[in-house]
Protein backbone atom coordinates (compact mmCIF):
# COMPACT_ATOMS: atom_id res chain seq x y z
CA UNK A 1 0.00 0.00 0.00
CA UNK A 2 1.40 3.39 -0.99
CA UNK A 3 0.91 6.43 1.22
CA UNK A 4 1.32 9.75 -0.60
CA UNK A 5 0.87 13.39 0.31
CA UNK A 6 1.53 15.74 -2.63
CA UNK A 7 -0.79 16.19 -5.63
CA UNK A 8 1.86 15.49 -8.32
CA UNK A 9 2.86 12.22 -6.60
CA UNK A 10 -0.78 11.25 -6.20
CA UNK A 11 -1.66 12.03 -9.84
CA UNK A 12 1.28 10.02 -11.13
CA UNK A 13 0.45 7.02 -8.92
CA UNK A 14 -3.27 7.09 -9.86
CA UNK A 15 -2.38 7.09 -13.56
CA UNK A 16 -0.51 3.82 -12.99
CA UNK A 17 -3.33 2.05 -11.10
CA UNK A 18 -5.61 -0.46 -12.84
CA UNK A 19 -9.16 0.53 -13.88
CA UNK A 20 -11.86 0.74 -12.72
CA UNK A 21 -10.49 2.83 -9.86
CA UNK A 22 -12.69 3.15 -6.76
CA UNK A 23 -12.26 6.11 -4.43
CA UNK A 24 -13.35 6.52 -0.79
CA UNK A 25 -12.90 10.04 0.63
CA UNK A 26 -12.75 10.21 4.45
CA UNK A 27 -11.70 12.43 7.32
CA UNK A 28 -9.98 9.48 9.02
CA UNK A 29 -10.40 8.01 12.51
CA UNK A 30 -11.83 5.08 10.64
CA UNK A 31 -14.59 2.76 11.84
CA UNK A 32 -16.68 -0.06 10.34
CA UNK A 33 -18.80 2.47 8.42
CA UNK A 34 -15.77 3.71 6.49
CA UNK A 35 -14.49 0.15 6.09
CA UNK A 36 -17.82 -0.97 4.59
CA UNK A 37 -17.26 1.59 1.81
CA UNK A 38 -13.68 0.41 1.33
CA UNK A 39 -14.81 -3.24 1.14
CA UNK A 40 -17.48 -2.45 -1.44
CA UNK A 41 -14.94 -0.52 -3.51
CA UNK A 42 -12.50 -3.43 -3.14
CA UNK A 43 -15.15 -5.91 -4.40
CA UNK A 44 -16.22 -3.75 -7.33
CA UNK A 45 -12.98 -2.14 -8.54
CA UNK A 46 -9.51 -3.16 -9.69
CA UNK A 47 -7.83 -0.43 -7.62
CA UNK A 48 -8.90 1.34 -4.43
CA UNK A 49 -7.73 4.79 -3.31
CA UNK A 50 -8.70 6.24 0.09
CA UNK A 51 -8.11 9.86 1.10
CA UNK A 52 -7.75 10.97 4.70
CA UNK A 53 -8.15 14.72 5.09
CA UNK A 54 -9.86 16.65 7.86
CA UNK A 55 -11.11 19.42 5.59
CA UNK A 56 -10.99 22.72 7.48
CA UNK A 57 -13.31 24.55 5.06
CA UNK A 58 -16.33 22.39 5.90
CA UNK A 59 -16.17 23.22 9.62
CA UNK A 60 -17.90 26.31 11.00
CA UNK A 61 -16.03 28.69 13.33
CA UNK A 62 -17.66 27.20 16.43
CA UNK A 63 -17.38 23.59 15.33
CA UNK A 64 -14.97 20.84 16.33
CA UNK A 65 -12.13 21.16 13.75
CA UNK A 66 -9.40 21.45 16.39
CA UNK A 67 -10.54 18.50 18.44
CA UNK A 68 -11.75 16.28 15.58
CA UNK A 69 -10.29 12.82 16.41
CA UNK A 70 -7.24 11.71 14.44
CA UNK A 71 -5.14 8.51 14.46
CA UNK A 72 -3.25 8.11 11.19
CA UNK A 73 -1.07 5.09 12.16
CA UNK A 74 -4.16 3.13 13.18
CA UNK A 75 -6.06 4.18 10.02
CA UNK A 76 -3.18 3.08 7.79
CA UNK A 77 -3.08 -0.33 9.49
CA UNK A 78 -6.82 -0.82 8.94
CA UNK A 79 -6.60 0.20 5.26
CA UNK A 80 -3.58 -2.00 4.65
CA UNK A 81 -5.56 -4.96 6.05
CA UNK A 82 -8.41 -4.20 3.58
CA UNK A 83 -6.04 -4.40 0.61
CA UNK A 84 -6.22 -0.70 -0.30
CA UNK A 85 -3.74 0.26 -3.04
CA UNK A 86 -3.10 3.89 -2.15
CA UNK A 87 -3.84 6.25 0.73
CA UNK A 88 -3.69 9.96 0.04
CA UNK A 89 -3.07 12.18 3.06
CA UNK A 90 -2.85 15.77 1.83
CA UNK A 91 -2.29 18.67 4.25
CA UNK A 92 -4.39 21.85 4.50
CA UNK A 93 -1.50 23.78 2.88
CA UNK A 94 -1.54 21.42 -0.11
CA UNK A 95 -5.31 21.70 -0.58
CA UNK A 96 -5.59 25.41 0.22
CA UNK A 97 -2.26 27.12 -0.50
CA UNK A 98 -1.68 30.82 0.07
CA UNK A 99 -3.98 32.82 -2.22
CA UNK A 100 -6.62 30.11 -2.61
CA UNK A 101 -9.96 31.65 -3.68
CA UNK A 102 -12.05 29.22 -5.74
CA UNK A 103 -15.22 27.62 -4.35
CA UNK A 104 -17.83 25.17 -5.58
CA UNK A 105 -21.39 25.93 -4.48
CA UNK A 106 -24.29 23.53 -4.99
CA UNK A 107 -27.56 25.40 -4.57
CA UNK A 108 -31.06 24.07 -3.71
CA UNK A 109 -30.24 20.54 -2.53
CA UNK A 110 -27.56 21.95 -0.19
CA UNK A 111 -29.83 24.61 1.34
CA UNK A 112 -32.14 22.87 3.87
CA UNK A 113 -31.32 20.57 6.82
CA UNK A 114 -27.53 20.39 7.36
CA UNK A 115 -27.05 23.32 4.97
CA UNK A 116 -29.39 25.51 7.03
CA UNK A 117 -27.78 24.55 10.34
CA UNK A 118 -24.17 24.65 9.13
CA UNK A 119 -23.70 27.69 6.85
CA UNK A 120 -20.81 27.13 4.44
CA UNK A 121 -20.55 23.43 5.27
CA UNK A 122 -21.57 22.11 1.86
CA UNK A 123 -19.49 24.77 0.09
CA UNK A 124 -16.48 23.28 1.88
CA UNK A 125 -17.58 19.72 1.11
CA UNK A 126 -18.31 20.41 -2.59
CA UNK A 127 -15.02 22.26 -3.02
CA UNK A 128 -12.85 19.63 -1.39
CA UNK A 129 -14.61 16.75 -3.15
CA UNK A 130 -14.13 18.53 -6.50
CA UNK A 131 -10.43 18.89 -5.75
CA UNK A 132 -10.15 15.26 -4.62
CA UNK A 133 -11.94 14.05 -7.77
CA UNK A 134 -9.72 16.20 -10.00
CA UNK A 135 -6.60 14.76 -8.42
CA UNK A 136 -7.60 11.07 -8.18
CA UNK A 137 -9.83 10.91 -11.30
CA UNK A 138 -11.74 7.85 -10.04
CA UNK A 139 -14.28 5.82 -12.01
CA UNK A 140 -16.46 5.27 -8.93
CA UNK A 141 -16.71 7.18 -5.66
CA UNK A 142 -18.25 5.68 -2.52
CA UNK A 143 -20.23 7.65 0.06
CA UNK A 144 -22.30 6.65 3.10
CA UNK A 145 -26.05 7.11 3.56
CA UNK A 146 -25.16 8.23 7.10
CA UNK A 147 -24.46 11.65 5.52
CA UNK A 148 -27.31 11.42 3.03
CA UNK A 149 -27.57 15.10 2.12
CA UNK A 150 -23.81 15.18 1.47
CA UNK A 151 -24.19 12.19 -0.87
CA UNK A 152 -27.05 13.93 -2.73
CA UNK A 153 -25.06 17.18 -2.97
CA UNK A 154 -22.15 15.23 -4.48
CA UNK A 155 -24.44 13.39 -6.93
CA UNK A 156 -25.73 16.77 -8.08
CA UNK A 157 -22.21 18.18 -8.34
CA UNK A 158 -21.00 15.20 -10.37
CA UNK A 159 -23.94 15.52 -12.79
CA UNK A 160 -23.73 19.31 -13.05
CA UNK A 161 -19.94 19.51 -13.56
CA UNK A 162 -19.83 16.42 -15.82
CA UNK A 163 -17.39 14.41 -13.73
CA UNK A 164 -16.97 11.07 -15.58
CA UNK A 165 -17.59 8.94 -12.49
CA UNK A 166 -20.35 7.08 -10.70
CA UNK A 167 -21.42 8.04 -7.17
CA UNK A 168 -22.32 4.99 -5.09
CA UNK A 169 -24.26 5.47 -1.85
CA UNK A 170 -23.73 2.70 0.73
CA UNK A 171 -25.97 1.74 3.69
CA UNK A 172 -25.39 3.17 7.17
CA UNK A 173 -23.42 0.85 9.45
CA UNK A 174 -24.73 0.84 13.03
CA UNK A 175 -23.61 -0.32 16.46
CA UNK A 176 -25.58 -3.28 17.88
CA UNK A 177 -27.97 -0.86 19.67
CA UNK A 178 -28.71 1.11 16.50
CA UNK A 179 -26.38 4.10 16.98
CA UNK A 180 -24.97 5.05 13.57
CA UNK A 181 -21.19 4.69 13.59
CA UNK A 182 -19.40 8.02 13.52
CA UNK A 183 -15.91 9.26 14.31
CA UNK A 184 -17.64 11.77 16.62
CA UNK A 185 -19.10 8.99 18.81
CA UNK A 186 -15.82 9.06 20.80
CA UNK A 187 -16.98 12.43 22.20
CA UNK A 188 -19.89 10.71 24.00
CA UNK A 189 -19.13 10.34 27.69
CA UNK A 190 -20.86 8.26 30.38
CA UNK A 191 -24.64 8.33 30.04
CA UNK A 192 -24.42 10.18 26.72
CA UNK A 193 -23.54 6.99 24.85
CA UNK A 194 -26.78 5.31 25.92
CA UNK A 195 -28.76 8.53 25.33
CA UNK A 196 -27.39 8.72 21.77
CA UNK A 197 -29.48 5.69 20.79
CA UNK A 198 -32.46 8.07 20.86
CA UNK A 199 -31.78 9.16 17.26
CA UNK A 200 -32.30 5.67 15.87
CA UNK A 201 -35.19 5.01 18.27
CA UNK A 202 -36.95 8.17 17.04
CA UNK A 203 -36.38 7.28 13.39
CA UNK A 204 -37.58 3.69 13.82
CA UNK A 205 -40.67 4.85 15.73
CA UNK A 206 -41.62 7.07 12.77
CA UNK A 207 -40.83 4.29 10.30
CA UNK A 208 -43.06 1.89 12.26
CA UNK A 209 -45.86 4.45 12.27
CA UNK A 210 -45.45 4.70 8.48
CA UNK A 211 -45.55 0.91 8.16
CA UNK A 212 -48.74 0.91 10.24
CA UNK A 213 -50.35 3.24 7.73
CA UNK A 214 -49.53 6.75 8.98
CA UNK A 215 -48.95 8.98 5.93
CA UNK A 216 -49.20 12.45 7.44
CA UNK A 217 -45.74 14.06 7.44
CA UNK A 218 -46.46 16.26 10.46
CA UNK A 219 -47.57 13.21 12.45
CA UNK A 220 -44.34 11.42 11.53
CA UNK A 221 -42.28 14.43 12.65
CA UNK A 222 -44.33 14.52 15.88
CA UNK A 223 -43.61 10.86 16.44
CA UNK A 224 -39.86 11.53 16.28
CA UNK A 225 -40.16 14.66 18.46
CA UNK A 226 -41.99 12.76 21.20
CA UNK A 227 -39.34 10.02 21.37
CA UNK A 228 -36.61 12.70 21.52
CA UNK A 229 -38.48 14.65 24.20
CA UNK A 230 -38.35 11.61 26.50
CA UNK A 231 -34.54 11.69 26.51
CA UNK A 232 -33.31 14.41 28.91
CA UNK A 233 -29.76 14.54 27.44
CA UNK A 234 -31.06 15.13 23.89
CA UNK A 235 -31.50 18.62 22.38
CA UNK A 236 -32.99 18.27 18.88
CA UNK A 237 -31.78 20.75 16.26
CA UNK A 238 -34.06 19.65 13.42
CA UNK A 239 -36.53 16.83 12.84
CA UNK A 240 -37.47 16.37 9.20
CA UNK A 241 -39.72 14.36 6.94
CA UNK A 242 -38.70 15.57 3.50
CA UNK A 243 -39.20 14.70 -0.15
CA UNK A 244 -36.33 12.50 -1.30
CA UNK A 245 -35.72 14.35 -4.56
CA UNK A 246 -35.38 17.95 -3.30
CA UNK A 247 -35.23 17.57 0.52
CA UNK A 248 -38.11 20.03 0.98
CA UNK A 249 -40.40 19.21 3.90
CA UNK A 250 -43.43 17.13 3.01
CA UNK A 251 -46.66 18.93 3.83
CA UNK A 252 -49.77 16.82 4.44
CA UNK A 253 -49.76 13.24 3.18
CA UNK A 254 -46.53 11.78 1.83
CA UNK A 255 -46.90 10.13 -1.56
CA UNK A 256 -43.50 8.97 -2.80
CA UNK A 257 -40.19 8.34 -1.13
CA UNK A 258 -39.49 10.32 2.02
CA UNK A 259 -36.36 10.97 4.02
CA UNK A 260 -36.70 10.97 7.80
CA UNK A 261 -33.70 12.81 9.22
CA UNK A 262 -32.59 14.51 12.37
CA UNK A 263 -29.77 16.39 14.04
CA UNK A 264 -29.59 16.18 17.81
CA UNK A 265 -27.17 17.47 20.41
CA UNK A 266 -26.34 14.86 23.05
CA UNK A 267 -24.61 17.11 25.55
CA UNK A 268 -22.02 19.02 23.47
CA UNK A 269 -21.92 16.40 20.70
CA UNK A 270 -23.95 16.98 17.55
CA UNK A 271 -25.15 13.76 15.91
CA UNK A 272 -27.14 13.15 12.70
CA UNK A 273 -29.00 10.13 11.36
CA UNK A 274 -31.66 9.25 8.78
CA UNK A 275 -33.90 6.54 7.32
CA UNK A 276 -35.65 6.33 3.98
CA UNK A 277 -39.35 5.33 3.86
CA UNK A 278 -41.67 4.54 0.98
CA UNK A 279 -38.96 3.74 -1.54
CA UNK A 280 -35.25 3.73 -2.16
CA UNK A 281 -32.56 6.35 -1.93
Ligand code: AMP
Nearest residue numbers: 026027028033143144146147172173181
Ligand atom coordinates in the same frame (compact mmCIF):
# COMPACT_ATOMS: atom_id res chain seq x y z
P1 AMP B 1 -16.23 11.06 7.27
O1 AMP B 1 -14.88 10.50 7.60
O2 AMP B 1 -17.11 11.22 8.46
O3 AMP B 1 -16.16 12.27 6.39
O4 AMP B 1 -16.95 9.94 6.40
C1 AMP B 1 -16.36 9.46 5.21
C2 AMP B 1 -17.40 8.65 4.47
O5 AMP B 1 -17.83 7.55 5.28
C3 AMP B 1 -18.66 9.45 4.12
O6 AMP B 1 -19.10 9.09 2.82
C4 AMP B 1 -19.62 9.02 5.18
O7 AMP B 1 -20.97 9.13 4.79
C5 AMP B 1 -19.23 7.57 5.36
N1 AMP B 1 -19.70 7.07 6.64
C6 AMP B 1 -19.49 7.64 7.86
N2 AMP B 1 -20.10 6.94 8.82
C7 AMP B 1 -20.74 5.91 8.21
C8 AMP B 1 -21.57 4.83 8.66
N3 AMP B 1 -21.89 4.67 9.93
N4 AMP B 1 -22.05 3.97 7.73
C9 AMP B 1 -21.75 4.13 6.41
N5 AMP B 1 -20.97 5.12 5.93
C10 AMP B 1 -20.48 5.99 6.81
